Amino acid sequence: MKTLRVPEATVTRMSIYSRFLERLDRNGITTISSNEIADGVGVSPAQVRKDLAYFGEFGTRGVGYNVQTLLKYTLRILGLDQTxxxxxxxxxxxxxxxxxxxxxxxxxxxxxxxxxxxxxxxxxxxxxxxxxxxxxxxxxxxxxxxxxxxxxxxxxxxxxxxxxxxxxxxxxxxxxxxxxxxxxxxxxxxxxxxxxxxxxxxxxxxxxxxxxx
Amino acid sequence: MKTLRVPEATVTRMSIYSRFLERLDRNGITTISSNEIADGVGVSPAQVRKDLAYFGEFGTRGVGYNVQTLLKYTLRILGLDQTxxxxxxxxxxxxxxxxxxxxxxxxxxxxxxxxxxxxxxxxxxxxxxxxxxxxxxxxxxxxxxxxxxxxxxxxxxxxxxxxxxxxxxxxxxxxxxxxxxxxxxxxxxxxxxxxxxxxxxxxxxxxxxxxxx
DNA sequence: TAGATTGTTAATCGATTAACAATC
DNA sequence: TAGATTGTTAATCGATTAACAATC
Missing domain, CATH: 3.40.50.720 (NAD(P)-binding Rossmann-like Domain)
Known part of the structure; x- marks a missing residue:
């Protein structure tokens, strides 16, 4: 029972990333880098990677993140994979x-x-x-x-x-x-x-x- | 033109202090210490003093703060001395x-x-x-x-x-x-x-x- | 003067950013 | 292999807390 200590600002940003990913997914975009996410929501790329790193490794080095996969993870992290x-x-x-x-x-x-x-x-x-x-x-x-x-x-x-x-x-x-x-x-x-x-x-x-x- | 750099959390707390002071004032309380403010709103006394110190010196050492005076200052700081x-x-x-x-x-x-x-x-x-x-x-x-x-x-x-x-x-x-x-x-x-x-x-x-x- | 409480400085804590090794 | 981008570590920045000299 290790207690995960995540800054509240990180959770807020997860919520924002998640919505951004939904939009990308609707537009048929399949892959995205931390740089592009950062641009899209107005934070630094390091911040994006650090935020995600609290919860796991979701990307592929040299490639980026799969939009659908990352979206699914962000939703689960936020507890939105349930009603x-x-x-x-x-x-x-x-x-x-x-x-x-x-x-x-x-x-x-x-x-x-x-x-x-x-x-x-x-x-x-x-x-x-x-x-x-x-x-x-x-x-x-x-x-x-x-x-x-x-x-x-x-x-x-x-x-x-x-x-x-x-x-x-x-x-x-x-x-x-x-x-x-x-x-x-x-x-x-x-x-x-x-x-x-x-x-x-x-x-x-x-x-x-x-x-x- | 020195640029005052105040943490947003401090401004939020100023708002909270201000409401607390309004209540004290309505109840006829005239003097209060940083300790009592801290207890009343759920932050540390050091935090209260530090927050106020961004804007000036409003208290009297050994005594505390005059409720009416401090209330007036907090309202002015928040821009609430106008309509x-x-x-x-x-x-x-x-x-x-x-x-x-x-x-x-x-x-x-x-x-x-x-x-x-x-x-x-x-x-x-x-x-x-x-x-x-x-x-x-x-x-x-x-x-x-x-x-x-x-x-x-x-x-x-x-x-x-x-x-x-x-x-x-x-x-x-x-x-x-x-x-x-x-x-x-x-x-x-x-x-x-x-x-x-x-x-x-x-x-x-x-x-x-x-x-x- | 003794007791109390402020205003402020220094220490600590935590979050963000920069940099880079790992690796696709 | 060369180029790209992640995940992570170390450096920086900023906010909170502790401690205490100033002073009523």
Whole structure:
């Protein structure tokens, strides 16, 4: 049980390489070098080779990488060689957007059900799905083999929803409520805070303004 | 014109410190140490002091930091001592969610207008706002002093929308379309790709599964 | 003055890049 | 064999942490 220690930036780039390879594959390109991958996604060739080296030897010296083979490996590394059933809790605008979004319904991901606390929302149609009452989450999570829960409710409900998700056997949570949720250590959790992203922009604009003085 | 070089992680943490200070201030706390800030947000005290040191000396040795003063400084550093007018282009579910979201209507940010290409959406009400035709963007951007544009249209429209934004004098773009946009170098741009975030989760779940073998 | 906490320097840690031997 | 490109090692770069002098 050796613990593989991979920088998070490497994983992010694996995701980017993987999409790039998908595009190459669609365009019928069969072989590619680290140099071309680097050019294609905007990193250094050494970085590409180093990133891949965390996971194995996928290329052929003097030749390059087989696109299909490398694509298959990157998908497997990212855990995308299997299906991930998602449940979204919170059928407001954000929940609706994510339910039908391409990112959440591609590359192994599938939004299998949507829940809401509000009885007025229950029964509403979102894409192919009907909004389910929150009380149904434990049962449907079992039935649909939900492994990832997405929280798009407001702050006051978020912790309660997280608790229900954990009790329902969900393994990972993607949380859009801008609060810190408490979950057991074995649950993967990640927060998406768009306000911080906005503030990175305004910070940089401020820097620029200062530099042009 | 000395160029201030600050790690992006530091800026992200400044944003987090700033919110923490807001909470302290609301609770009437007047003084705080780097140790307490560190505890409150989950980083090391040395990190807190080092982060702040990029921007100045805000504390008093032997005493700590004045909450109100430090809050004011963090807000100024992040560029939040001014109002940032936003325009959202794409009045679908995501656009609607962001238009009325608290993160986009607090701490100096204000969604001033929403646009859509689709004539069926134009005139719709979102919160206080009416959806405007895309053609109105240049004029309204001027009139409303829009400095940040948010792109929530589909991939095929995103580049065109970015072009119009740039021509309209927008300084920064937050792009939710999962494609790489070409903009002039003086425009700040940032992509939000939720799929990559999802894949970080599945990668970690895969690691965990491998370790428990 | 004694106790506390900052701001800063030096040490450590980790990630990226450069360089090159291995090898197709 | 000559040319090309990988996989890996060593060098560099940058960020975090530890430690402590400065000072309230």
């Amino acid at each position: 991930w059933q998602l449940a979204i809790v919170g059928a407001g605008n954000l929940g609706q957007a994510l339910t039908t979004s391409r990112g959440f319904n591609a590359r192994g991901f599938h939004v299998a059900c949507v829940f809401d606390h509000d009885t007025r929302r229950v029964g509403q149609r979102i894409g192919q799905l009907l909004v389910q009452p929150l009380g149904q989450l434990p049962e449907l999570a079992q039935k649909e083999n939900i492994r990832i829960g997405v929280i798009t409710v407001n702050n006051s409900m978020a912790q309660e929803v997280a608790n229900i998700m954990v009790q329902s056997g969900v393994q990972a949570i993607l949380n859009f409520a801008p609060i810190t949720l408490r979950v057991p250590a074995n649950i993967e959790i990640r927060n998406v805070d768009l306000s911080i992203t906005l503030e990175l922009l305004t910070f940089n604009l401020g820097l620029k303004a200062a530099q042009s003085l | 940032w007018q936003l325009a959202i282009v794409g009045a679908g579910n995501l656009g609607q969610a962001l238009t009325t979201s608290r993160g986009f209507n607090a701490r100096g940010f204000h969604v001033a207008c929403v646009f859509d290409h689709d004539t069926r959406r134009v005139g719709q009400r979102i919160g206080q706002l009416l959806v405007q035709p895309l053609g109105q963007l240049p004029e309204l951007a001027q009139k409303e002093n829009i400095r940040i544009g948010v792109i929530t249209v589909n991939n095929s429209m995103a580049q065109e929308v970015a072009n119009i934004m740039v021509q309209s004098g927008v300084q920064a773009i937050l792009n939710f379309a999962p494609i790489t946009l070409r903009v002039p170098a003086n425009i700040e741009i940032r992509n939000v790709d939720l799929s990559i975030t999802l894949e970080l989760l599945t990668f970690n779940l895969g690691l965990k599964a491998a370790q428990s073998l």
